[in-house]
Amino acid sequence: MTRAPWSAFVAAALAIALGVLAAWPIYQTPWLLVPAAAGLVLGSGLIWASLRLNWSAPILLTIAALAFALTLLPVAVPQALLGPPAGLVPWAADALAAVVLGWKQLLTLTLPVGTYQTVVVPAYLVFFVTSLSTGWIAQRSSRFAPLAAAPLLLPVAFGTVFGAAEVSAPLRLGAVSLAAPREVALWGAAAGLGAVWVAWHAGYERRAALRLGRTERSAAVRGTATRVASAIAMLALAGLVGATFAPALSGDRVVPRDSVDPELVLAERPSPLAGYREWKSDTRIDAPLFEVSGADAAGGDADAAGGLPPRLRLAVLDHYDGVNFQVGPHAAGRFTRLPSAPQVLDPVRVSITIAEGYTDIWAPIASLGEPPQFVGPRSDLLADAFYVNRDTGAAIAVPGDPGSEGLAAGDGYAAIMSAAPGGPLSGDPVSETPLVDLESMPELAAWVRTQNQPATAGGLTELVELLRGRGYLSHAxxxxxxxxxxxxxxxxxxxxEPSVGGHSTARLEDLFAQLNTQQRSVGERVSEAQLVAAVGDDEQFAAAAAMLARVLGFESRVVLGVRLGEGVPGxxxxxxxxxxxxxxxxxxxxGEAGEWVPLDATPQATLPPTSLAEGEQLPEFPTTPEERDAREVDPPLGFGDRSEVADEAEQVAPPSGVWPVVRAALLAISALVLLVVPLLFLPLAKRWRASQRRREPIAELRAIGAWLELVDRAADSGVRLPHTMARSDAARVLGTDAARQIASEVDRAVFAPGQFGDADADRLWRLVEDQAAAHRAEVGFWGRLREAYALRSLGIRFRGSSVSKRDSTAEWS
Incomplete structure (x- = not known):
């Protein structure tokens, strides 16, 4: 390299290292070092090759874009290489699309993102551009080389802009507290790197002159002192700015992630708990929902590793409106993508395959230790449609393809899940007062008072067990x-035993009224068997147990799912x-401990309810109450009403297997177009300039434009013509008959008296085109490409330019 190439490599390496530290909270995966190293080596290697092979800037950019595209999959999308070879094409299309759209995906994912899908592509792009642009600017003249300090700030800026709103905890040094120490340190280091770069390259030519003995030592000392003082001043200014504005960083900062909604808000849906009894009907009780198998985290048999998770959640319902338990409009209703997951206790790999009896958005899962890997004909579609609520642990799949509202037969996925059993409830309640309006549920309040249990974890556990033991299982x-x-x-x-469905306030009050009446009727000192009175199933008893917890000040929610292995009686x-x-x-x-603990609520199925009076008989012809079980059917799409227009659109929509391919192809084409557009700018700009000159309304101006066009084309081919040179002298340098004739005619048009007509100007332009055509035929394809992207005619000249330079005596022919 011509200008201390090692300095650009070292500076880029330090900047990228700072960028890795800044972006670590975003990714939190050791794989981030791979795109950092690849970006540094690839960018610096291309700069070295461009100087050795004398590439022009457009050729360098073209080769750099191709090299970056070819290395995307192994560097930024490692999971693509683990699948079948047939899947490389869709992955490559997604990776190219992520060059343009990756920033949006990065902002709409919950941190950390790991190596999820194509989220590493933006980081790889930033590291590569930093290395390439730093090396390229560093090889320019001493006037431009200090500008490389700007791309050196890019990696740290990337980690700051795309990071989370939370900053690092304050650092206390005695009585001094430094807010956001991590962020201040990173930006201070980046500013220091930029200051050192500017100070070093600002005196590059002076140091070269000193080595040749052409500069006085005193002047050199003064110049060195000035540069050192400038660098110290920049560092002091950066420290002053950090110390001044650091207190403002003590809270959450405003980042683009806050302006992009990364959540899918689950629209109001019929409560899955309200339809619980339908699963116990004769037509659906044996309907296969899904198949579960497992292996330990190392790939062995799950049974040898302690078994599968004890429970799989489907829906988690935290909001009670007096009629139904359903997904709340706040935290429980907000779902996000799952790019990464924390480590879980007792990890086991669980595989789930959806059967023909299940079609819903709720995905059966336990606590996830990694994003699920989908299989089946819709694996790519489901991978993009899988969302998790990190507060409740529930997951949904909303592919949105025509004819499907969620998971369907043939879909499947595997993931690391926690097989740890739930521990006992402990700790105090979160509130000293009830979390439910007891005036609206007097029977519930009366039953709790009668049991005389403390508002503690043990008291709540005892109340739930009393409720289950005094209930009786019935599904209809x-x-x-x-x-x-x-x-x-x-x-x-x-x-x-007949039982009415529903879990409204009235239905729960009726359940507790049965318990209160029975307990008052039988009196004290009776067996628990004589207190059995409430009839229902999980729908009523889970809702009742959740209300009991809220009466004692505990937060509660209802979970719909399945138990694996041992169940409960009934x-x-x-x-x-x-x-x-x-x-x-x-x-x-x-409770106050902050962890959610599961409690079973299924009523017992062994001891039937006892009669209120010994010897009482039921009527000979009992009246069967009107069926009250409400059968709610989910809307086909599950997210709002469907219109006739939507139905028609679904009828003409392409098959689900075609649209993902078409979408990926369109995104890839869009990304390629955006990459190509900058490369077309220079040729189109030069063509537009020539067209403007040729359309001048005055013949003399059109003639001058023809001469300027001739000179610009010669400059792009490498001929150096000083701006102060006369037209006749320039024509002799160009050495062609057309140049001499055009120069003479332009001088006549400008200086000689007489009429210079449109025909004369058009003749000069034909000479320019003929000369250009002969020159293009001589230089060939690569020469034409090089001249199309040359910058000399635009007044931009760089040292070390790869354009073949001709001295002022060379001819342009």
Whole structure:
């Protein structure tokens, strides 16, 4: 290299190292070092090759774009190489699209993102551009080389702009507290690097002159002192700015991530708990929902590693409106993508395959230790449509393809999940006062007072167990010959007892009224069997247990899902294939300890309710109450009403397997177009300039334009013509008959008296075009390409330019 190439490499390496530290909170994966090293080596290597092979700037940019595109997959999308070779083309299309759209994906993902999909592409692009631009600017003249300090700030700026709003904790040194020490240190280091770069390159030519003995030593000492003082001043200014504005960083800063909504807000849907009883009907009790298998984190059998997770969540419902438990409009209803996940206890790899009996957006999962890997015909579509609520642990899949509202038969995924069992509830409640309006539920309040349990974790656990023990399992208001009755009778001796569906305030008050009436009727000192009075199933009892927790000041929510392995009496756990029979509901409770603890709420199925008076008989012809079980059917799409226009659009929509390919192709083409557009700027600008000169309305000006066009084309080919040279002298340098004739005619048009007509100006332009055509035929394709992107005719000249330089005696022919 011509100008201390090692300095550009060292500066770029330091800037990229600072960029890795700044971007670490975004990615938090050691793989970030790979694009950092690749960007540094590739960018610096291309600069070295351009100087050795005498490339022009456009050729360098073209080769750099191709090299970057070819290295995208192995450097920035490592997971693409782990799949089948047939999947490389879609991955490559997504990676090229991420060059343009990756910033948006990075802003709409919850941090950290790891190596999820193509999120590493923006970081690789920043590191590569930093190395390439620093090396290229450093090889310019001493007037431009200090400008390389600007790209040296780019990596730290990337980590700052795309990072989280939270800053590092204050650093206390005795009585002094420094706000955001990490951020201040990174920017201080970046500013120091830029100051050293400017100070070093500002005196490059002076040091070269000193080595040749052409500068007085005293002047050199003065110049050195000036540069050192300038660098110290820049560092002091950066420190002063940091110290002044650091207190403002003590809170959350404003970043672009705050302006881009990264969440999918689940629209109001029918409560899945309200439709719980439909899964126990004869038509759906044996319907296969999904198949579960597992292996330990190292790939061994799950049974040897302690088994599968004890539970799989479907829906988590935290909001009660007096009618239904459903997903709340706040934290529980906001779902985000899952680019990475924290480590979990007792990790086990769980594979889930959706069966034909299940079609819904809720994905069965336990606590995830990594993003799921989807399989099946819609794997790519589902990978982009998988969202997780980090507060509740629930997950949804909303692919949005025509005819599908969520997961469907044939879909599947595998992921590391936690197999750790839930611990016992401990700690105090979050509130000293009830979290429910007791005036609206007097029977609930009366039952809690009667049990005389403290507002503690142990008191709540005891209340839930009393509720379960005094309840009796029943899934319907009628149907004594139903399949669920037959099975419970065989297993537990259960007899049919009618129960009304729903879990509204009125239904729960009726349940607690039965318990209160029974307890008052039988008096004190009776067995628990005589206190059994409330009839219902998981729908009513999970809702009732959640309200009990809120009465004692604990936060609570209802979870709909399945148990794996052992279940509870009345609702078995599934071993491999989960069906409607295995679907259950339980509650999760949180106190001051901050962790959600599951509590079972299924009522017992062994002891039937006792009568209020000994010897009382039921009527001979009992009246069957009107069926109140509400069967709510989810809308086909699940996110708002469907219009006739939407239905028509779905009928003509392309098949689900075609649209992802078309979409990826369009994004890839758009990315390529955006990469190509800058390369077309120079040729189009020169063509527009020639067109403007040729359309001048005055013949004399058109003639001058023809001469200027001739000179500019000669300059782009490498001929040096001083601006002060007369036209006749310049024509002799160009050495062609056309140049001499055009120079003579232009001088006549400008200085000689007489009329210079349009025909004369057009003749000069034809001479220019003929001369240009002969020159293009002589230099060939690569010569024409080099001249099309040359910058000399625009007044931009660089040292070390790869354009072949001709001295002032060379001819242009």
């Amino acid at each position: 208001i009628s149907g004594a010959e139903s399949e669920w009755v037959t099975r419970l009778a065989e297993q537990h001796g259960t007899r049919f 609702v078995p756990g599934c071993q491999r294939v989960c069906t409607g029979e295995h679907l259950s509901a339980w509650i999760e409770v949180r």
